[in-house]
Amino acid sequence: MHDDDPVLQTLMPATHDLGGFKVHRTLPHRDRTMVGPFVFFDQMGPAHLPVGEGIDVRPHPHIALSTVTYLFDGAIDHRDSLGTIQTIEAGAVNLMTAGAGIVHSERSPVIERAKGPPLSGIQTWLALPDGREEIDPAFEHVAAEALPVFGDARARATVIMGSLWGKTSPVTAHAPTIYADIVLEAGGAVPIDADADERALYLVDGAATIDGRPLEKMALMLLKPGIVATLRSEGGARVMLAGGGAFATPRHVWWNFVSSSRDRIRQAREDWKAGRFATVPGDPDYIPIPDVPKTVSYP
Template sequence: MRKITQIITPTTHDLGAFEVRRVLPSPHRRMVGPFIFVDEFGPAILPEDSGMNVRPHPHINLATVTYLFEGAIDHRDSLGTFQTIRPGAVNLMTAGRGIVHSERSPLESRDAPKPMFGMQTWLALPDGMEEIEPAFENVAAADLPIVEDGGATARVIMGSLWGQSAPTTCHAETIYADILLAPDGVIPIDSEADERAVMLVDGDAALDGVPLEKYLLYVIAPGAKVSLSSRSGGRAMLLGGEAFSSERHVWWNFVSSRKDRIEQAKVDWAEGRFPKVPGDADEYIPLPEGQPKTITFL
């Protein structure tokens, strides 16, 4: 257990058709590398008469990363982007000085059962880059490197791992990977990042023989050499990167190193100063009253 320094239990939010499990931020830890917000959602089948309908909402001073195992989500943002998110691809939306986006189930699937299973994470932007220009990129599954080793197949989503580098933009040093373990599969976990953590999302797995419980976040000791293994097969996410030396504050969908910047973003959203989302400008999520629980999804 000395190689595992912390185990974080998620807070589960029941959204009706599916559950969202949040491990970061938690009362016990704010960040792992640049990851300041980590949600796992599903697996679930959304019924025929419902779908994901997340109205336009704002972000500042962060980048969102959406990664699906199953299902599809239509993303629109105030840059004019329209992108259907599909399994194995990575959607990186850099909010910077401010962006607005929405997520909805594709129209063609509204009247059919819809699988939903994936990860939603936020990355804090480093000092000096919080107010950069908003941007969006989608990297297709075919363009992300695949590593195979000892009965394991890993897709590198961000950063460099196992000698392979993803083309996804990294504003800070970041590692992020989707690891599929075959029965009796084993893969070493790279030890170069300042901070690393693993979450089991399906099947079974163990870190150096320590069994992992699904949806908990296991923080690995800096520099520790560990291996991820499975008896009957499993799926796990590896995430982390450089440790931030300056504090970040989170309120609703806003992240910043400055509390006054978050206060300004509140006023800007309440007074309609953020840009509209082309093709989805008729609705929006109002500014919450009091201290929200940061449950806007995604």
């Protein structure tokens, strides 16, 4: 890394084969737990599942975080213990705030299964800030057409959360957050400003550079604080921009639980084992506590 290199750190993904599709996970990472409030960053697919099949993520619990689901292709039925039933399609946002505790499931819609469902998108978890980890659980859905867009014919940036390029998303942000989906055509470019404490770029597809430095596909590349840079593509690309305010207090991650307190995570584990979480109406199945979870924070 040279002094003029805009990239501070590159996080390569751990890839998990979930049967029919792969998930590429860059957060949490052995070398870094968070980027702004983002404590979990998964790329789902791209995949095309066989006719009659689909994803079936059985009911499972969360605490002290918000899940943000954003699809490039396909659809997912969300159900939760608040009684929410919501289908998310490409370009829309599902924001589920766990707070003191919530349970949800994610399954392919019946109509999608009948034709062999596509699946492609990003799912992230955002830690709730100090003093707000135990807020009441909530859910909101924001349609694709409600998200603001910046750009021109060769560069289109959708602001998923926060304020960027003079545009502000209607999606609730519990902590300072920036999150955007940037689609570049051949020769397209967008500025990346320095407003957020921590910022990272993730190349979903194609090829792009940041101030001439090539992005690595499916890697989360953290930018140096304070720099203003330009994201460009000569042949076309899709890039996610994620970040926000730095957290003063570390967050711990174990399975589906996030908290500033390890004791709180232990309590959540016991509560799930004992059946003390609320259930999901119409979806009585559940995922038991694993002996060795795939999602853990690193010391």
